[in-house]
Amino acid sequence: MSLNIIVLAKQVPDTRNVGKDAMKEDGTINRAALPAIFNPEDLNALEQALRLKDANPGSTVTMLTMGLPRAAEVIREAMYRGADGGIVLTDRVLGGADTLATSYSLAQAVKKFGKYDIILGGRQAIDGDTAQVGPQIAEKLHLPQVTYAEDILGIEDGKVIVKRRLEHGVETVKAPLPCVVTVNGSAPDCRPRNAQRLMKYKRAVSTSEKAHLDDNLKAFVDAHPYLNIDEWSAAYVEADPEQIGLPGSPTKVKAIENVVFTAKESRRLDNNDQEIENLIVELIANHTIGG
Amino acid sequence: MSQNNLIVYCEIEDGKIADVSLELLTKGRQLATKLGVELQAIVIGDKLNGVEEQVFPYGVDTLYKVEDSRLYPYTSNPHAAVLINLFKEIKPQICLMGATCIGRDLGPRVSSCLHSGLTADCTALEIGPHKDPKTGKEYTDLLYQIRPAFGGNIVATIVNPDCRPQMATVREGVMKKEVYDANHQGQVINLEAKDYVSDTDFVVEIIDRQIEKSKVNIKNSPIIVAGGYGVGSKENFDLLFDLAKVLGGEVGASRAAVDAGFIEHERQIGQTGVTVRPKLYIACGISGQIQHIAGMQDSSIIISINNDPNAPINTIADYVITGNMEDIVPKLIKYYKKNSK
Numbered sequence: 001m002s003l004n005i006i007v008l009a010k011q012v013p014d015t016r017n018v019g020k021d022a023m024k025e026d027g028t029i030n031r032a033a034l035p036a037i038f039n040p041e042d043l044n045a046l047e048q049a050l051r052l053k054d055a056n057p058g059s060t061v062t063m064l065t066m067g068l069p070r071a072a073e074v075i076r077e078a079m080y081r082g083a084d085g086g087i088v089l090t091d092r093v094l095g096g097a098d099t100l101a102t103s104y105s106l107a108q109a110v111k112k113f114g115k116y117d118i119i120l121g122g123r124q125a126i127d128g129d130t131a132q133v134g135p136q137i138a139e140k141l142h143l144p145q146v147t148y149a150e151d152i153l154g155i156e157d158g159k160v161i162v163k164r165r166l167e168h169g170v171e172t173v174k175a176p177l178p179c180v181v182t183v184n185g186s187a188p189d190c191r192p193r194n195a196q197r198l199m200k201y202k203r204a205v206s207t208s209e210k211a212h213l214d215d216n217l218k219a220f221v222d223a224h225p226y227l228n229i230d231e232w233s234a235a236y237v238e239a240d241p242e243q244i245g246l247p248g249s250p251t252k253v254k255a256i257e258n259v260v261f262t263a264k265e266s267r268r269l270d271n272n273d274q275e276i277e278n279l280i281v282e283l284i285a286n287h288t289i290g291g
Numbered sequence: 292m293s294q295n296n297l298i299v300y301c302e303i304e305d306g307k308i309a310d311v312s313l314e315l316l317t318k319g320r321q322l323a324t325k326l327g328v329e330l331q332a333i334v335i336g337d338k339l340n341g342v343e344e345q346v347f348p349y350g351v352d353t354l355y356k357v358e359d360s361r362l363y364p365y366t367s368n369p370h371a372a373v374l375i376n377l378f379k380e381i382k383p384q385i386c387l388m389g390a391t392c393i394g395r396d397l398g399p400r401v402s403s404c405l406h407s408g409l410t411a412d413c414t415a416l417e418i419g420p421h422k423d424p425k426t427g428k429e430y431t432d433l434l435y436q437i438r439p440a441f442g443g444n445i446v447a448t449i450v451n452p453d454c455r456p457q458m459a460t461v462r463e464g465v466m467k468k469e470v471y472d473a474n475h476q477g478q479v480i481n482l483e484a485k486d487y488v489s490d491t492d493f494v495v496e497i498i499d500r501q502i503e504k505s506k507v508n509i510k511n512s513p514i515i516v517a518g519g520y521g522v523g524s525k526e527n528f529d530l531l532f533d534l535a536k537v538l539g540g541e542v543g544a545s546r547a548a549v550d551a552g553f554i555e556h557e558r559q560i561g562q563t564g565v566t567v568r569p570k571l572y573i574a575c576g577i578s579g580q581i582q583h584i585a586g587m588q589d590s591s592i593i594i595s596i597n598n599d600p601n602a603p604i605n606t607i608a609d610y611v612i613t614g615n616m617e618d619i620v621p622k623l624i625k626y627y628k629k630n631s632k
Contacts, residue, residue, distance in 0.1 A: 015441050100403060127441065129563065130411035135367070135399035144494045145367050147396045161498070166392045167557075169502035171364075175495045250408030250454035254421060254435065257446050259581050261588060263606040266595075271614030277626040279594075279610060288571050288592055289514065289538050290631045 001155065002058030003177075005049045006110060008121035008137070009042040009063055009078060011071040015126050038074050041122025043190035045183040048152050049120050050082040050191065056155065060084045062113070066094060066106055072206035072229050079201040080193040085226060088206055091234040093241065098249035099128070103136030105244050108237040110141060118160060119180045123148060134182035144179040150187045207231040292381050292480065296329040296353075297322055298456070300374065300388040300397070301346060303336045303363070304502070308345045310510075311389035311463040318416055318466040319387055320350035325418050326432055329353055331383070335373050337363035343479050350471030352478070359484035361493055364500060365393050368492040371400040376487045378405060383456045385434050387416075390460035402458050408451035409458040410436035414465055414562070414585065421450050428452070434459065439562050443582030464510045464566040507541065507557045513570040514540025517560055517587070520547035521576025521597060522616060528553050530620045531575060537624050543567065545583045548576075561586035573623075575616040579604025596620070 013034030046061075053059040063078045063086030065071045075086035089109045097105065110119060119141075124131035131147070138145035150165040153172070164171045165184050175181075203221060205213065206229040210221055221227045234244055242248060269275040284290045299319045301312040316332060323330040329352040334342050337360045346354055357373050374397070378386070386401075388394035390412045402409035415437040421430040434457040436449040451457045509515060516535040518528055528542070535542045543560040544553065560567055561583040572590035577583060579595075579602055587593070588607055595608035596616050605611045612619055 013441075015444075098408065099399070100406065100408065103399075103403060128411075130399075131395045132399035132402075132409060132411060135396060136403035139371070139400045139403035145396070145400065146495065147367075148392055164392075166502070168504070169500070171497055171501075172499040173366075173495050173497050250406065250451045251410060251436075251449050252423075252452060253447055254450045255448040256440075257448075259439070259444060259446055259585070261581075261584055261607055264593075264609060266605055266608050266611045269610055269612045271612055271619055273622060273626075276612070276619065276622045277630070279612075280623065280626040281630050283571070283592075284627075284630055289627065 001056060003052060003056050003060075003117040003155070004113075004115050005052055005059060005061045006113060006116050006119045007042070007046050007049045007061060007063050007078065007083065008106060008119065008133070009046065009065050009074050010039040010122075010125045011036045011065060011067050011074045012039045012125050012127040036070065036073070038077055039122050039125045041124060041183060041185050042074075043122075044185060044187040045120040045122050045181075046078055046081060046083065047188055047190040048149070048181070048183050052118070052152060052155070053082070062086055064089065064106065064109055066090070066102065066109070069206060069208045069231065072209060075206075075229050076201060076204050077193075079204055080198045081191055082194065082197065086229055088229060088231045089237065090231050093234050093245050094239075096246035096249065097244060098251045099130055099132035099136060100250060101244050101248035103133045103140055104248060105234065105237070105239055106133065107137045107140035108239045109232055110137065112232065112237050117177045119143075119178070121180070121182050123182045123184050131182070134180055138180035141180070144175045146173055146175050146179060146181045149181045149183045152181065201227070203227050204229055293329060293353075294382045295384050296331050296381070297326065297385040297387070298331040298333060298381075298383040300386065300394065301332050301334045302365075302389055302391065302393050303334055303339075303342065306338065306342070308334070308342065309389060309391070309463075310468060311391060311461070313346075313349055314463070314466040314468045315387045315389065315461060316346060316349035316351060317469050317471070318461070319385075320471050322385065322416060322418055322434070323352075326384075328384070331355065331381075333357070333374070333377070335362050335370050336365075343477070347475050347477050348470045348473050350475055354477055354479050355482055356479060357482045357484050357487060359488070362484060362488070364497060365397075366493070366495050366497065367396050367400060368494055369488045370397055371404070372489070372492045373482075373484075373487040374401045375404045377482070378456060386456040386458045388458075388460050390462040394460045398458055398460050405454075405456070407454040407456050407458055408449070409460070410438055410449045411460050412562070413438045413459045413461050414446075416459060416461070421452060423452060433457070439582065439585060443562050443580065443585055462566065507555075509541045509543045509558060509560065510565050510567055512541035512567075514538045514573075515543045515560070515567055515569045515571070515587075515590070516540055516573045516575065517543035517545065517577060518548050518553065518575045518616075519545040519577030519583075520551055521578065522548060522553060523576070525553050527617060530617065534573070534620050534624055537627055538571075540569070540571070545577045545580065547580070574604055574608070575620065577604055578602045579607070
């Protein structure tokens with residue numbers, strides 16, 4: 001059977017590289033100050049989606065991301081790797097959202113798609129590590145959820161069979177479609193960019209990017225509808241203003257502190273046999289080891 | 292049934308309540324006492340006979356038991372349905388669960404349905420007042436949900452001023468497990484599963500399940516030999532296993548070593564792994580990312596072995612040996628063997 005597959009992806013600040021201006025005064029993230037990357041586990045989810053597409057001819061993979069307009073970069077990257085297209089849900093009023101307001105907004109966008117069979121996303125995003133948005137979207141859409149997926153084994157009789165990676169083992173489950181599946185980092189890596197697709201989609205632009213193109217390029221994009229990455233607003237997805245952004249977020253950031261550890265007075269030892277033996281003797285004598 | 296209490300969702304595997312749940316009961320007991328409310332617990336599963344004996348010593352006042360053969364092993368929708376429907380009745384002010392594969396699957400679903408805030412992976416929980424900076428409205432006795440953010444570079448205090456329950460997940464090992472009173476007795480309330488779950492909630496079917504008893508027990512090991520990216524290879528980790536073996540300890544690792552594939556995730560120490568408090572922590576080739584230090588800083592004695600004399604971890608170490616771990620670890624083994632007999 002052919003499937004309509006939606007992949008949720010997030011453009012995230014690279015938390016391995018955080019500067020001092022990363023937070024705004026209200027405690028929310030100043031995304032503009034950080035390098036932005038494709039959330040790693042969302043790439044694992046994309047790979048699972050592309051495998052499903054390969055195994056089920058006629059399927060489509062559509063990306064959905066919420067964020068700043070520049071998040072269109074994530075959609076383009078996914079197109080180079082095999083996705084058919086995507087939507088950027090972007091609107092100032094969506095900013096400052098916690099996981100609940102985020103999942104509500106994304107669920108509203110999913111509803112706008114109308115027809116879908118499976119929604120995939122990474123287990124969690126590296127900027128928050130919460131793993132909450134996937135299950136919350138499932139709940140908002142009244143769909144079953146399968147989290148910690150490591151491999152989608154196949155589709156049988158309208159049900160998806162998924163291997164899950166848990167703390168102390170694995171579990172294989174069967175869930176009826178449509179459902180939400182969140183994919184673990186232990187799942188196979190995403191395939192790289194495909195050269196032909198790169199040529200085909202390199203001019204793909206979002207609505208706001210298109211506005212800055214010269215007339216020739218604009219005409220080119222208009223002549224090739226697959227190059228359009230649509231932007232959806234909160235109003236377009238009929239989001240209730242009370243449930244989005246900061247006002248729609250039950251959790252509030254009360255305080256932010258930089259992490260400082262109390263330094264100890266360390267004893268510096270030379271790497272020679274005598275000093276190391278003395279250390280061992282001392283640790284045995286004070287019953288730290290050998291007890 | 293009384294309302295406005297603190298409730299802990301207790302995980303159960305093979306009839307045994309998970310350690311993380313007992314750790315949360317310990318923390319929950321302190322918070323409930325501070326708030327002057329009951330500590331409640333809920334266990335959902337099959338064959339729950341006598342399970343109260345495992346939780347009452349931790350100070351549980353009321354235990355809800357929901358028993359049905361279909362409720363074990365855990366699946367998302369049925370357990371979520373129980374909590375959602377029960378919480379509508381008992382309106383807890385706080386709900387805590389483990390930041391495990393179960394808690395992180397269940398918590399978001401419940402919080403979404405009840406429109407209550409949820410904070411993942413808290414490293415501290417406290418009770419305190421709050422004043423909304425915009426409206427000026429004052430709140431008392433809110434749950435401060437304290438968690439690292441941004442790869443551990445900052446710590447954020449999160450509050451849910453208006454929505455209930457205030458929900459938080461906490462990783463295993465972050466809170467200490469301590470018996471409150473071995474003779475403490477609470478009440479058991481048996482709930483009928485059919486009043487809380489409908490047949491249509493059982494949509495996801497488990498067709499195979501292979502859970503192994505955890506082979507690794509770094510959390511409770513008094514001695515930990517931990518390796519970082521600087522260890523360099525899987526083979527060099529064997530040296531750490533040798534040292535751990537002679538000292539009677541366990542091997543741990545930093546996230547960088549796990550990400551590099553040197554060692555399994557189960558041994559990861561830090562904010563995204565386990566938190567440990569051993570008597571002796573030997574850090575080999577670990578530079579000391581904040582997220583790692585947060586998971587081991589309470590170790591009694593820390594030895595850092597690193598090529599870099601300025602590795603950040605050295606600032607919290609009691610002993611610093613600058614040099615190659617391939618060179619130093621065998622010496623530690625040699626002199627331990629020589630002096631311990």
